[in-house]
Each structure stands twice: as structure tokens, then as C-alpha cells.
Amino acid sequence: MPIERDRERAKRRYAKRQKNLAERAARKRRNQQVIGAVLAVVLVAGGVVLLTQLLPDDSSSSAAGATSSPTANASGSTAPTKTPKSYPSAPAKSLAENATWNATVKTSAGDITMELYGDKAPQTVASFIFLSKDGFYDDTSCHRLTTSGIYVLQCGDPTGTGSGGPGYQYGIENAPKDGKYPAGTLAMARGDDPNTNGSQFFMVYKDTDLPTTTGGYSIFGKVTNGLDVLQTVAAAGTADGSADGAPKTPVTIESITVEKK
Template sequence: MRLTSSPGLRRSLLALAAASALALTGCASNPGSPESLGPSSDDVAASGACSYPETKGRPAAKPVDAPHTDPTHSGAVAATVSTSVGDLAVTLDADAAPCTVNSFLSLAEQGYFDDTSCHRLTVRGIYVLQCGDPTASGTGGPGYSFPDELSGSETYGAGTLAMANSGPDTNGSQFFVVYAPTDLPPNYTVFGQLNETSTNTVAEIAKAGTESGSPDGAPKTPVSITGITLK
């Protein structure tokens, strides 16, 4: 199963059988094309700097500047994601995913996530709430991309906070919260964890299902992010 979001490429996300393909995507220009890819994660680890190349032909969904290439945080970073259904307490892992956390916090500080809707809920096969697209269409991004930060041993238990993508090294602004254990390949950068109470809040939203009643769609109970702050 795959979790993706790419322009014009919304795959069917009905995870009814092992053969189903589910894409959790977070927009990039042309997934897999050189112009949308920065240095590999190995290059980033070696240099200690991050890279956020422009996704040509895919402007930012909301005015925003790319992050500084030097990560500004390390270790565990406590943050609060304020939403229309309550505050979600998260701990970001700036050691395991420095460039991802650097981007997430930069976008948060610039108000990029403010007044945006979590546009996608999946309730069968995989169990995630996806957010981070100001257009709520599944195709919006920040106008830049950055490499994956993967160890190859990623798992996606309840409370996991991870990046959506449209292929290797195409991270942008879209991310997902796992509200129940989900079996996914280790293709999605894990950059944080919700606490138990916050995970339960998302699980309660999921119980109401999607707006359409299908296994994948906008949540029936709307979820809007009002702001993200450091504790």
C-alpha cells in the first residue's frame, strides 16, 4: 500500500486486498523528474545541511519562503497542533528527521498551516488522517521539495506523524497522522509522535467515517488546523 499525493495523480485508495495500491501523496512537481528532486538523504546526512529545491511549475499553494538549509532544532521538540477538534500534542524527532522537522517548523512559523483543512481520512486497510494542503485538494504544496529521511526500519503505529509523498524524495507540506496501527512499506519519513490522548482524539474523528461514506475521503467531522506552536 502506498500513501501519496501528486498533481493529477490521485490513485484509488481502497485497501480491500493485499494487491491494492494506496498512495499517500504530498504534491511535487513531476514526481521522479530531476527538477523536483534535491540531493539524496545520504548526501544530506554527509553534509549536515538540508536542501529545499523549487518544484518548478508547481507554485506554493500559499505564500511561503523555503526554510533555511541549516536545521535550527535538535533532539525532541514538543509542539502543539491546534485544531477545530482540540489541541494535539506532538513530539517532533529532530535527530532522526532534521530536514523534515526544519521544514515543518518553518511552515508552521510562517502560518502556512493556519486555517487549513485535513482533507483526507482513510478508514479501511490504512488508518490515517492527512493534512498540510492549503487547497484541501490533495495536490497543494509549499513550492519546494526535500529528500526522504528514512532508515528502512520505519513502522507506522498509532500516533505516528509522517510525511506524505508522491515518490522518493518528493516531500512537501502534506503529512499524515496514524490513528490505528497501519501496515505500510518504510517509504514515508517519520518525524514525530502524538501522545495517547491526541491519538485518541483523531481516532474518535475516524469513527464518524468519511463525508461520502467511502473508505477514503474527506472526514465527516471537519478537522481544521488553526495553528502550530512550540511548547
Template sequence: MTKEQERARARRRHEEQQKSAKPPVGDSTRDKQVFGVILAVILIVAAVIVVPKIVGSSDSPAPAAGATTPASTATGTATSTPTSTGGLAAGQKLAAGCTAPPANQTTPKQQKEVPAKAAAAGKTFVATVKTTCGDLTFELDGAKAPQTVASFINLAKTGYWAPSPCHRVTTEGIYVLQCGDPTGTGQGGPGYTFGIENAPKDGKYATGVLAMARTSDPNSNGGQFFITYKETQLPTDGGGYTIFGKVTKGLDIVEKIAANKALPPSPADGTPVSPISILSVSVTEKKA
């Protein structure tokens, strides 16, 4: 084979290799690939941050919450409540006249049947609520909210709330202290639920009102309730929130807790800086 033939053969091999080789990535293509990788990373990070918030907000009980609804919403969910061994959580401090809270319950008493409202219908009751900051006295209106009052009496007699923290305070937009979940998470309930009674059509809740906390489901009333320590306007969507009584003594205690606001990161809505826990509840019928 001559040198000329060898050079020709080499050229043919080179041409064949060039045909089968992948073309080089141009600058514009490379830029698109890099941008795609960055975008994918951003989407993954966003999903990790946002999705838990969305999921959490759908499950938390909420009467008048966030800036617009009361009771255990995602922002109301207690993430810094006292530990299972009792005492203060990080950042908490006792208000004057208060003692350290006991441990939250891990397995509250559960019931399947809704208490019969006939037990409270047409009657008025007085509830004495002993707390770590002093006694509160409620007047319960069985004429306007017989199902709710019957449930409250039942939970008091069975010791459901002994003990349980007031796990949420709101200090902007709405003014409530929310209590009644023995676990302190804002997710606890007695095992049964019932519907709305005696909710104001205009959404106005006077100072000292005692009302039920619930989720967006109108039939989700259970064991959580809230106290308005200042006149509050709440949304009427979904039927509003059941008013079943009023505070007749001890509202100053609630005001004291609210004055110290909530723990960071949201001082306007969350776990109280100054803890207060229910130790026992007793109820007697008020005679005419």
C-alpha cells in the first residue's frame, strides 16, 4: 500500500468517527441546562418550605384565628408549649401570681357519644375553673346553647381538662385566649364533635365572651374554647362560633396573660409567653 493510499484510508476513518460523534454543546445550550438545574433546585426548596405550612393549616382547629379566625389554626398550633414533664418552655416566663404549669396530657380521655343537650336545655350554670394563675368563673347559658353547655358539663365532670394548657393567645386583629386541648398542640379533642349554636350574625364578640373553637367544618366543635378579653370581630363564613357563656370573674387574669403576648416568631398569635393551665373545672346549676 502506497503512502497516498494510507493517507486516504486515514481520512476515511476520521470522517467516519466525526459522523458518529455527538456534536459539542454550544454556549446557549449549556446555559439552558444550567438554568434548568437551578430552577429545579428552587422548586424543590420551595416545596419543602411551603407544603408543610399548607398541610398544617388545613388540620388545625381554629375558632377566631390567624388575623382572621379564632382558635387552633396553624399559627395557633402550640409548638413551644411546656414539655411533657411540665414547667416552662424556652422563652416563657411566669406572670405575677402564677405558678409553673403541670405536664400536658399525652392521651386525653375519649368519648364516642355526644352528651344529650336535654341535660342543659333551658338552664343556667356556674363553672369554677381553677388555673395556675387563679380562679376563673363562667356563667353558662343552656337556654341559648344547650348542646355546647351539656358538653362542657360532661367534660368537666369526667376531668377531661385536668390539666390542660391555654395554648394560644392572639393580640392583634382578634383578642382571644384559647384553651381546652389537654395535649397543648391545638389538635386535641374529646372524641366527639357537634354543630354550631348561638353564633352572632354580625360576627361581633363582646369582651368576656366564652365561645367554642372549631376548624372550618361547622360540625367540628369539641373541647376547645376561647375567651375574648377585648371586643372582637370574627368572620361569619361557615356559621361563626358558638357563644355559650361569659366570664363573670377572673377576666383580669386573661388580660394579664394577653399583655405579655405570644412567643416568637409571632408575638401577635401563638403560645403565650406567660403560661396558664387549667387544673380542674366544677359546674353547678344556678338557681333562680
């Protein structure tokens, strides 16, 4: 019957439309899932990139050929670099333990004074004292500024590349279990391995949370004066305008003096 045929055709058309709509909805859900997954990966990867750069591999010796003259770094700014001294082993903890210390970091952007926790992080402070007294940090740049999610100025690599170190490594001390690093915190940078602390350190200019999954990062002191210096450098941003790179305002460590309190 014509009416029956029309009904059947209408049913088929309806079923086809429903199928198309279902397929379209399924594609949309898949696309949303893919986009969500990609965003998650990007966010995680972004955090990993920030952190792995914040936490350098001090075992790298690629800086051996660095020159002693200013050179353009990856973000286009110029900063002093030099071939770092290399030491066979870290100094003994006894150099710093059971005491607190005062440090004055003279930089091209202004002086920064610090209190060092030899009682809480003796190996880290012993290393910092030893390297400071030996002139390891003199005429070196603070090569990295982060301005999004992580708020730190990173220094302590004579090569200015983020991969230089003193030739020795040691483990984590005094890392906060909650991953919180308040403004003014002085902490060590490292690689993915918890035992890759060396010479690079960072100063926190704004409250920052860092992951604790690999043990956190050694807090070995705090800024007691000069936080405004860090914040002024941070306010100027990076040389290339990104959230992570060399500071637009170059910061050179001229010298560090350390005295027991």
C-alpha cells in the first residue's frame, strides 16, 4: 500500500537521521575527549618543562667550552658566562652544620641578603659556603626567570645555560612535604634525580607551589633583605616576553660573602 510504503520510508529516514545525529554526537564527544587529553598533556608537559628547566642536570659537562665573554643566551639577552671550576667532591657537612649563616649577594640589580640554614640543610649550606668563598659564583648570571605558575629567579650556573655545575652532586635536604615555597625562600635547583643538587639555586619572589613527587627541593635559607630587588626584576619580565626565560633586566652576581651568625 502507498501509505504503508510512505510510512516505511519515513521510518527509514527518521532512523537514518537518528543514526547521523548519534554519530555526530559521538564524534563531538571524541573530539572533546581528545581536546581535553591534549590540553591535559600540554598543561602537564608545560609544568614538566618548567620544572625540568628549573631543576637542571648539574651532571652535564657541556659547559666545558664556555667562553669568559658575554654571550647571547637562548632568549637573546647577553649575560656573562665562564668555564666553571670543577671539584672532585662536595665539602663536608661539618663546614656548616649546627649553625646559621648570613650571606650577602652583591648583584648588578642590587644587594640581596640571606640567612642560611646550616642546622636544617648542612650539606647544601656547606656547598654554598664553599663555592661562595672560592669565587665560583662571582661574575655569573641569574640565567632564568619564571613568571607564571612558578615565581623564581634562578642563578648559580657559570655557563649561563642551565646545565653547568661544580662537578659534584648531592641529595635533597629540608624539602617541604606540602610543596609550598613562600616568597623569600632560597632553595636548590636540581634534575629529575633527587641526588642532582649542585650549584644552581633559586630565589622565590612570590609564593610558589612545587610538586613533591620526586622529593621536592631543598630549602636552605631565606631572603632577609632585597626581596624588592627580585620583585623589580620579575616585574620587568623576560627578555623575549615569554613566561620562562632570561630576565629582561640582566642580573649578574658580582660576589657572595658568607659569615657565621
